[in-house]
Amino acid sequence: MYASKMKGRVVRNVLSVFVFLLITGSMWAQNLNVTGKVTDKKGEPVIGVYVLVEGTRTGTSTDINGNYTITAPSNGKLVFTSMGYKEAVATVNGRANIDVVLEDDARVLGDVVVTALGIKKERKALGYAVSDIKSEELMKNKTANPISSLSGKIAGVNITQSSGAAGSGAQIILRGGTSGSEGKDNQPLFVVDGVIYDNSSTLVGNSAFDGSYKSATTTSNRVMDINPEDIENMSVLKGPAASALYGSRAANGVVLITTKKGKEGVVEVNVNSKLSTAWAKSLPEVQTQYTRGYMEDQYDKNKNYLGTVFNDFSYNSWGEKSTAQTYDNMGNFFQGGLIYDQSASVAGGTKNSNYYLSGSYYDQQGLVPQTGYNKYTFRFNGEQKVGIFTFNANAAYSQAHTDRTLTAAGLYGSQGTGALYGVYNWSPFDDMTHYMNEDGSRFRMFGDRLEPWEERDNPYWIINKNKMYDDTDRFTGSLSVKADVTDWWFIQYRLGIDSYTQINSNRIGANGAIKQVWEKGMMSDNTRRFKYLSHNIISNMGKKFGDFDLNLLLGAATDDTETDANYMMAWNFSVPNFFSYANASTENKQFSHSASQKRLVGVFGEFRASWKNLLYLTVTGRNDWTSTLPVENRSYFYPSVSGSFVFTELLPKNDILTFGKLRASWAKVGKDTGAYETNTSLWPVGTYLGGKVGVGNSWTRGNPYLKPEMTKSTEVGVELGLLKNRLRVDYAYYTNDSYNQILSPRGPQSTGYIFCSINAGNVYNKGMELTISGTPIETKNLTWDMSLNIAGNRGTLDGLPAGMDVMYVTDVQYAGAQAASFNGGNFMAIAGTKWTRYKYDPKVEGSVKEADGQIILDANGMPTYTTSLSEVGNREAKFSGGFNNTITWKNFSFNMLWEFRVGGDVINGTKYAMTNSGVSKFSGEIRNKPLTVTGVDASGNPKTNTWTADNTYLFNGVQTSGYNIIKSYYSSYYPMETTNYITDVKLLRLRTLSVMYELPKRWLDRTGFIKRASVSASANNLLLFTNYEGDPEVAASGAGVGGSSSVGFDYCGVPATTGMTFGLNLTF
Structure with missing residues (x-):
């Protein structure tokens, strides 16, 4: 019995051990070493993806190539999570290799972004602000200029379209300017596919020197040579910490452009066709009561007043009242413009290679007759993997042609006017289309009463006889090879080139109103x-x-x-x-x-470290050696340090605060100068071909002791994801201190030079940026995505040397004002004149307290004024931003982009010119009303004078008609208070309104060859609500002016446009 029991126990124990070993062995057999790669839908590796064995704490992260290795049960599940992507789950099912493609999640805050040198990083790891725009967003308001497509979409990015002219440039400034000198460009560095891309604008007529032939016009910026359809992504690195690795070229920030490439296993042909119309918006109103000419006061030989006599011998319209026929010269001149935009591309690839080939044609008819802009572009991007090596080649060619016209400043002769000055100031009682006689000669309004060079050319004569055009041929390309030495180490070499030739041509016809030496052309x-x-x-x-x-x-x-x-x-x-x-x-x-x-x-x-997806630290350092600075100063080092703290990693998971991050950065970046500024150049004297040639010193004395400009930057910020990331917040506060400014102030004449190069001055910027984005509605058929951004910057200047109180950006004056930066004042100031005002001084006997601040009037009762320039305005907005909305319903997508701005002065030089010439609506109204000027005399005694047009008064010692006194006031005295033509702007603009419909797949399947198709319609610049008389988005001298630029100066330019675009997109 006992033996039987013992035998039973032994059997049970043996069976238990056997089962235990069997189970254990089975468990060991189920665990596998799983490897794989995580990519996005474009085939790009996704770094930092957290790979977790479901139901366990076993996890790992993907490396810089998207690869991972993990031990998991053969029948287990792997969960892949990464900010910016939807969670993915893969069943192991005995597989040793599992590759995963993650889908984008627009609601998630911390995706992967492209940073300096094209390195992709997790957004949550960044200690500074980086904003990116995908191609889909750029195409919603596509323009020929990729810069313009960023307008209103990114906080702290200020875009100004210089005019509505065909091919006109746009200026982009990130967080204010860092250089005050006219010759220093404050626009960011552009990098296309890892190669620096020149974005300069040829300066034509922006100063007294390069505008000596008065050939003012608007020019293109060279980023326009890129086909926007080729762009996959644009990343904006705003602060020096973000761009420090690019060195002295990136002190103003960086715009990274990544172009498209093919995808594995798919060959796609895409055809995109757009037709746009554009017409002038916000044209100034003109008066239609008073004819061209003037009312001349008449006297007898004893200077007794006889009355006024009408005289038509004037281009100005201060003549007599009339009910004769009038002409809408301005409205008839600006024509409706058409734009044809065609592009096509072929893309494909295999596991080890991909390619992208595209071509485009863009043809824009200008608002001004005889003007236009067209360009051709071609691009090839290719990539091939061979073993551990990846070879990449990018090549792009573009050809652009622009027909332009003279804007405000014209030629020698022609009374200094260009075509558009004439358009804005032509009398409505004269038919402007009558510019040529039947024999083809120029119609001369005053016959032989003026010499040809004393006359003003008709705008139609200018656009037909005086041609301005430019041609640009450009090639850019790069070759790179990348060696993946191990799964954690790669080495890459890149060769890049950017080469172009630009020809700016002028043709001046014979027998025009030009200086006599050009009479024959x-x-x-x-x-x-x-x-x-x-x-x-x-x-x-x-x-x-x-x-x-x-x-x-x-x-x-x-x-x-x-x-x-x-x-x-x-x-x-x-x-x-x-x-x-x-x-x-x-x-x-x-x-x-x-x-x-x-x-x-x-x-x-650059050294980066992170701990548990919680703490991130980045330290960079760069040393540059430049050929443009003296040997002693040509080497300079600048570091940066940044970090972030993802504090929600320490909090329990919840649906309220889904993501939270604090970030901070500090950086120092240098900037060198142009070639040969340390030397005093010699210029040729007497350069006529075939003649004798001598040399003389240039206007500027070089400085062999120049140091680089330096910028120190500090930034702090917070990023939040709320309500399962349905609501996202990004806030940043920054300061930038740019010192050792390289300036060229005027020097004493005894030196023999006009200018001298020195280091002096600090440009200081501080500001904030706030972006609130979210998805308020998300259902099966309806999604609403929105983004609101607000930014404000204050730029100031100080530290100029003794005796230098102001830096002028340009020598050209608009309405008596200049773009300037004042010592101790605003960086984007307006310099102008002021009426003289009484100053109460309690220490002076007889000083009148009640008169303090009152205008001092002269003996005629007119305001006295100073001729010296002082700060009268600030062109920088207090804050600005945009509100972008996209609503998707089934196959429809609606987009609405609003822009707003509060503050920032604009000087209305157009109104000034039209009032002075008696054409503006304002000039018609003022002569119908009494003119009252109130102030004090030099002693502080109150003084008031009133004049009416139909009475006579003693003025300058003689009897004068009130009509001419009123004209004199608004022509000679009113403009001397520059603020009379300055507006502190407030605006709300509907920048884009668009709709796109994607044709259902079941319709396309019937064709057997169309994969995707969509049709679209959009309206640009449709609505504008502003207190400014016109469109305040202006830069009178174009996008290429350095320093504080010509933004905020409006002077007889091509008006802004409103337009409609209709598009068709097909993918085969």
Whole structure:
């Protein structure tokens, strides 16, 4: 019995052990080492994805190549989570390799973004602000200029379209300017597919020197050479901490543009066709009561007043009242413009290669007759993987042509007017279309009473006989090779080139209202060649050690920039209007040549560390050596440090506060100067071809002791994701201190130079940026995504040397005002004149307290004024922003983009010119009303005078009609208080309203070859609510003016446009 029991126990124990071993063995058999790669829908690796074995605490993260390794049960599940993507779950099912493609999640705050040098990083790891715009968002308000498509969409990014002219440029400024000098560009660095891309604008007529021929016009900025359809993504690195790795070229921030490439396993052909219409918006009103001419006071030989007599011998419209026929000269001149935009692309790829090939044609008819802009673009992007190596090649070619016209400032002669000045100031009682006689000669309004060069050309004569155009041919490209030495270390070398030739041409017809020496015509061609060549190599190592992720990047770069310019001019042709240099004698030809070379060499490094997806730290350093500074100062080092703290990693998971992050950064960035500014250049004297040539000193004295400009920046911010990230908040506060400004102030004449280069002055910016975005509605068929951004910046200047109280951006004055930066004042100031006002001084006997601040009037009762310029306005907005909405319902997508602005002065030089010439509606109203001027005399005694147009008064010692006194007041005295033509702007603009319909797939399947198709319609600049008389988005001298720019100056430019666009997109 006992033996039987013992036997039973042994059997049970043996069976238990066997079962235990069987189960244990089975468990061991179920655990696998799983490897794989995580990519997005475009095939790009996603770094930092957290891979978790479901139901356990076992987890890991993907490396910089998107790879991961984890041990998991053969029948278990892997959960993949990453900010910016929807959660993915994969069943192991005995597989040792599992690749996963993550889908984008628009609601999630912390996705992966492209940063300096094209390195992708998790947004939550960044200690500074980076904003990015996808191609889909850019296409909602696509324009020929990619810069314009950013308007209103990113906090702290200020976009100003210089005018409504075909091919006109746009200016972009991030967080205020850092350089006050006219020659220093404050726009950010542009980098396309890892290669620096020149975005300069040719300056034509923006100062007294380069505008000596009064050839003012608006020009393009060179980013327009890119086809917007080729852009996959644009990332804006706003602060120096974000862009420090690019060195001295990136002190103003960086705009990274990534172009498209093919996808694995798919060959797609895309065709995009758009037709747009545009028409002038916000044209100023004109008076239609008073004719061209003036009312002349008449006296007898004893100077007794006889009354007024009408005289039509004037271009101005201060004549007599009339009910004669009037003409809408302005409305008839600006034509409706058409835009044809066609593009096509082919893209495809395999597991180890991809390609993208595109071409486009853009043709824009300008608002001004005889003007337009067209361009062709071609692009090839290719990538091939061979073993551990990845070879990449990008090449792009563009060809652009622009026909322009003279804007406000015209030619010598023609009373200094261009075509548009004439349009705005032509009398409505004269038919402006009558510009030519039947025999083809110019119609002369006053016959032989004026010499030709004393006359003012008709705008139609100017646009038909005086041609201005430019042609640009550009090639950009890069070759790179990347070696994935291990799964945590790669080395990459890139060669990049940016080369273009731009020819700016002028053709002035014979027998126009021009200076006498050009009576038989003039031609000029300015040919500028630009070439940029770069080499850079980087080594990037990233590895995980327990809870720590460490990354070290080291690199070196060499940049060479060369420019070459030839200028030729000929005049007094033997055969009028035959434009050939062979048609002019040697003494009537001129030639000049200039060239420059610049080299920048840099070494840099970046160390990144993170701990448990909770704490992130980034430290960078770069040292540059530049050829443009003295040997003692050409080497300069600048570091940066930034970090972030994702505090929600410490909190229990909840649906209220889903994500929270604090960030901070500090950075120092340098900026060198242009070529040869340390030297005193010699200029040719007497450069006529065939003549004797001498040399003389240039206007500017060089400085062999120049130091680089430096900028120190501090930024703090917070990012929040609320209500399961349905609501997202991003706030930043920053300060930028830019010191050692390289300036060229006027020096004493005893030096023999007009200017001298020095280091002096600080430009200080501080501001805030707030972005609130979210998805208020998300159902199966209806989604509403919105984004509100608000930003404000205050830029000031101080530290100028003794005796230098102001820096003028340009020598050209608009309405008696200039763009300027004042010592101790605003960086984007307006310099103007003021009426003299009484100052009460209690220490002076007889000083009248009640008169303090009153206008001091002269003996005639008119305001006295100062001729010296002082700060009278600030062109920088107090705050501005945009409100972007996209509503998707089934196959429809609706987009509405509003922009708003509070503050920022704009000077209305157009109204000033039209009032002075008696054409503005304002000038018609004022002569119908009594004029009352109130103030005090020099002693502080109250003084008031009133004049009416139909009475006479003693003025300047003689009897004068009230009509002419009123005219004199508004022509000579009223403008001397510059603020009379300045508006502190407030605006609300509907920038874009669009709808897109994607055709149902079941319809397309019937064709057998169309994969996707959509139709769209949009309206641009549809509504504008503002207190300004016109459109305040202006930059009278174009986008290329450095320093504080010409933003905020409105002077007889091509008006802003409103337009409609209709589009068709097909994918095969």
